[in-house]
Amino acid sequence: MSWLQLIFATTPNDSVLLSDSLSAAGALAVSFQDGADQPLLQRSTEAMGLWSQTQVTGLFTAETHPQVIIQQLEQALGHHPVYHVETLEDEDWARSWMDRFRPMKFGDRLWVCPSWHTPPEPDAATIMMDPGLAFGTGTHASTALCLQWLATHPPTAQCVVDFGCGSGILAIAALKLGAREVIAIDNDPQAREVTLANARVNGVADRVRILSPEKMPDQAVANTLLANILAQPLMTLAPQITRLTQAGGRLVLAGMLCEQTMEVRTYYEPTFTLHTRSRAEWAMLYGLKQEAGK
Numbered sequence: 001m002s003w004l005q006l007i008f009a010t011t012p013n014d015s016v017l018l019s020d021s022l023s024a025a026g027a028l029a030v031s032f033q034d035g036a037d038q039p040l041l042q043r044s045t046e047a048m049g050l051w052s053q054t055q056v057t058g059l060f061t062a063e064t065h066p067q068v069i070i071q072q073l074e075q076a077l078g079h080h081p082v083y084h085v086e087t088l089e090d091e092d093w094a095r096s097w098m099d100r101f102r103p104m105k106f107g108d109r110l111w112v113c114p115s116w117h118t119p120p121e122p123d124a125a126t127i128m129m130d131p132g133l134a135f136g137t138g139t140h141a142s143t144a145l146c147l148q149w150l151a152t153h154p155p156t157a158q159c160v161v162d163f164g165c166g167s168g169i170l171a172i173a174a175l176k177l178g179a180r181e182v183i184a185i186d187n188d189p190q191a192r193e194v195t196l197a198n199a200r201v202n203g204v205a206d207r208v209r210i211l212s213p214e215k216m217p218d219q220a221v222a223n224t225l226l227a228n229i230l231a232q233p234l235m236t237l238a239p240q241i242t243r244l245t246q247a248g249g250r251l252v253l254a255g256m257l258c259e260q261t262m263e264v265r266t267y268y269e270p271t272f273t274l275h276t277r278s279r280a281e282w283a284m285l286y287g288l289k290q291e292a293g294k
Helices: 011-026 068-078 090-100 141-152 169-176 191-201 231-236 237-244 258-265
Strands: 002-010 029-034 052-061 082-088 105-108 109-115 123-127 157-164 179-186 208-209 222-228 246-255 270-277 282-287
Touching: 002 011, 011 068, 011 082, 011 169, 082 270, 090 270, 105 141, 109 141, 109 169, 109 282, 123 169, 123 246, 141 169, 141 270, 157 169, 169 179, 169 208, 169 222, 169 246, 208 282, 222 237, 222 258, 231 237, 231 246, 231 258, 237 246, 246 258, 246 270, 258 270, 258 282
Parallel strands: 109 123, 157 179, 157 222, 179 208, 222 246
Antiparallel strands: 002 052, 002 082, 029 052, 105 109, 246 282, 270 282
């Protein structure tokens, strides 16, 4: 059996939207790579990010008609993307995709490891996760920022909410780092299925509740709330995110470009005291929800 790769030359501004659009168009997997051939996955998280010349690759079955995909992408992006098509045989597909994903370390003891690698540190907190349909394997700068933050702020015995769970990587990381339970929320049924599957692979499915937004709790439940989504949803969902976070609880917001940070934080301050971290063109806001009366 053969496969098609649609390979796009793009910028960080378009990369996440392009990735989401490829998945919506039926891509079996999506990966990011530097357009100047710098390796994407490196053991040092300081090297991660998306570059000014970013290559986004979508994998499709051989029966896929590229022009149909491109028409869908044009509607989503608002312009005609620059791309080319490659055909891969089975063994070339496996080699190509496995070579791109290697174990990554965050902090002192958190690893993300694909299934075809042996965990580098057996006693560490290791997430076994392969690239797939739902966004989030630790390779994107936003996910890397969140994983690094979790690794240095382990949510021991806490209830954690992962709002927009995607692949479930942050939910699983929280549980591997000692969270009591995680409530994983996503409006995409496919993301919820992938989160459950990944939680089972990692032996934490008994401690994660996976919900659609309409079924999320009415009261503040999160000692830590993680939301690695795009800037516009972060602003639109600010009332729900604020309500779910307990007084004195910790908040992590990611998925925004650095230039969007000031606008996003206006939706959360002064209820939260927030700080900023960034990697490449991407930013993360993190901080505490104010106690009542303060």
